[in-house]
Each structure stands twice: as structure tokens, then as C-alpha cells.
Amino acid sequence: MSRWSPQTLERAAALIASYPEKRSATMPLLYLAMRHDGRLTREGMAQVAELTGQTPAQVLAVASFYTMYKPEVGRYLVSVCTSISCMLLGGDDVLHAVEESTGVPHGETSPDGQLSVEHVECIGACGGAPAVQVNYELVEGLTPQRAEAMVAWLMAEKPDVVVSEDLQQRFGGATSFDWAIVDRLGAVGPVPAFQPYGTVAVADEEQE
Numbered sequence: 701m702s703r704w705s706p707q708t709l710e711r712a713a714a715l716i717a718s719y720p721e722k723r724s725a726t727m728p729l730l731y732l733a734m735r736h737d738g739r740l741t742r743e744g745m746a747q748v749a750e751l752t753g754q755t756p757a758q759v760l761a762v763a764s765f766y767t768m769y770k771p772e773v774g775r776y777l778v779s780v781c782t783s784i785s786c787m788l789l790g791g792d793d794v795l796h797a798v799e800e801s802t803g804v805p806h807g808e809t810s811p812d813g814q815l816s817v818e819h820v821e822c823i824g825a826c827g828g829a830p831a832v833q834v835n836y837e838l839v840e841g842l843t844p845q846r847a848e849a850m851v852a853w854l855m856a857e858k859p860d861v862v863v864s865e866d867l868q869q870r871f872g873g874a875t876s877f878d879w880a881i882v883d884r885l886g887a888v889g890p891v892p893a894f895q896p897y898g899t900v901a902v903a904d905e906e907q908e
Contacts (some may be wrong), residue, residue, distance in 0.1 A: 703743055708736055711898055712751055721842035722752040725854050730769050731897045735889060740769045767820075770890070774809045774816040776854050776862070777890035779833040781845075782819040785826035790843070794830045794840065795819050797844035802851050814855060827876030837864040841873025861886040861903045 704712070712732055726748060733744030737797045752759070770777075780786075780795040791803030798817055799805050800871040808814040810871045825831035828840025832847065834854065842850070850871040854862075865879065886902050887893040893900040 704736055704745060708732055708898070711896060713903065715896060716886070722801075723754055723758075726752055726754070726759060727766075728821055728897065730759070730763055731891050731899070734769065734773075734891050735897055735899050738775075738889065739773050740771050746811075767818075768892075770816075772809055772816075773890045775814050775858075775889070777816045777818070777833075777835050778822045778851060778854075779818050779823070779836070781821070781823050781825070781829070781831045781833075783822040785822075786829040786831055789829040791819075791830040793844045794832065794842050794847045797847045798851055801848040802855075811876065814858070815851065825876050828872075828874055834867060835862045836892040837862045837867060837887050838858050839864065839867035839872045840875045842871065846871045846873065861901045863887075863903045864904060 704733050712729055715728045716722050719725045728750060729748045730740065733748055734740050737744050740763060742756070745763060746756045749756045749759045776903060778789060778798055780798060782791045793869055795806065802815055802817065804810045804815055804817045806817055806819050823831055823833055823838065825838055825840050831838060831840045832842050839850070850867065853870065862885060865877065865883050868875065868879065885893060885900050886903055890900050891897060891899045
């Protein structure tokens with residue numbers, strides 16, 4: 701019997717139907733599993749295996765290859781780019797500021813389960829380096845001081861929705877290019893904001 705809600709199973713069925721073979725939907729279904737459980741669990745992978753006609757070991761082989769499928773992750777995932785452009789413009793300093801101000805080192809999660817910190821390779825915002833993502837929502841041009849303020853705000857305010865536009869206005873600096881369209885849709889957890897996953901929402905008006 702499925703552990704997932706009817707709504708989640710409906711999303712899973714729609715995702716599976718968009719591929720010529722069921723197992724091709726493994727990666728998006730793993731995001732559904734994370735959304736359901738808050739992290740990637742053995743039960744979630746077993747559900748994906750059942751839906752795609754695979755063994756749990758086959759699903760684990762996919763999940764363990766990619767870093768975005770996380771068996772442990774906080775409510776807010778702070779990903780600091782330390783690839784070449786960001787590194788040259790202070791990405792390492794931004795990472796260290798986040799680690800020191802929160803007490804959470806790279807690859808770990810705070811004891812209260814609220815914050816995870818990681819350094820990542822290029823996230824496609826070299827022109828706005830140093831760049832950071834919070835639950836995969838981008839903010840560019842961060843300094844160590846702005847990064848510290850950002851994680852302090854996350855821990856104090858605990859926003860239900862994290863939005864790139866909001867982060868950029870509050871804490872960002874130089875951007876890769878002018879953001880011509882205001883986007884109030886954001887992430888509701890440590891999974892990319894994508895409507896078929898049910899991981900996207902509109903930010904509260906009070907955040908504007």
C-alpha cells in the first residue's frame with residue numbers, strides 16, 4: 701500500500717506519463733519523495749521503485765550518484781558556490797562566514813534541523829559572483845556580511861516560501877543581468893521550485 705497521498709500519487713502518475721518508459725521518471729520522482737518526507741528516505745526510494753518497476757537498489761544507485769538527493773537536509777539548504785568565478789571574488793569567504801555564524805560546517809545540518817550548509821560547483825551566475833542558493837533560489841553578489849545577515853534572517857523569520865527576488869532585494873549585490881520580470885513564486889522546501897513537484901508557492905504579500 702502506498703505511503704504517498706492521493707495528490708502526490710497523482711503528480712507521480714503525471715510525471716511518469718510524460719516519459720516513454722517509467723524508469724525515466726526516476727529523478728523527478730525522487731524530488732517528490734523528498735517533498736513528501738522532507739528528505740530522501742529508504743521508504744521514499746522504495747515507493748519510487750514500486751512506481752517505476754525497479755528494485756530499491758536501482759533507485760538508490762541513481763539517488764546516491766547525485767548530490768541534490770539528500771538523506772539528511774534542513775528546512776533551508778544554503779548552497780554557496782565556490783567554483784572559479786565565485787572563488788576569485790570571495791566565495792570561500794562567504795562560505796566560511798555562513799559556517800562560522802551558524803556553527804554549521806559544509807555538508808552538515810544544524811541540530812534543530814532548520815539549516816543545512818554546503819559548497820557547490822558552478823550554479824550559472826558567474827556574472828553575479830559570489831552566488832548562493834537557498835533551497836535552490838538564487839541570490840547574487842553576496843559579501844560575507846550579507847551572507848551572515850541572510851542566514852540570521854532565515855533563522856529568525858523562518859519564511860514558508862523562499863523567493864529569489866526577495867533574497868536579492870534584501871541581501872544581494874551585483875547581478876549577472878537586470879532581472880526584468882518580478883517573480884513572486886518560490887521554493888517551499890529544499891527541493892527546486894517546480895509546479896509538477898508541488899514545491900512552488902507564492903510568497904506572502906508582507907514579504908514585498
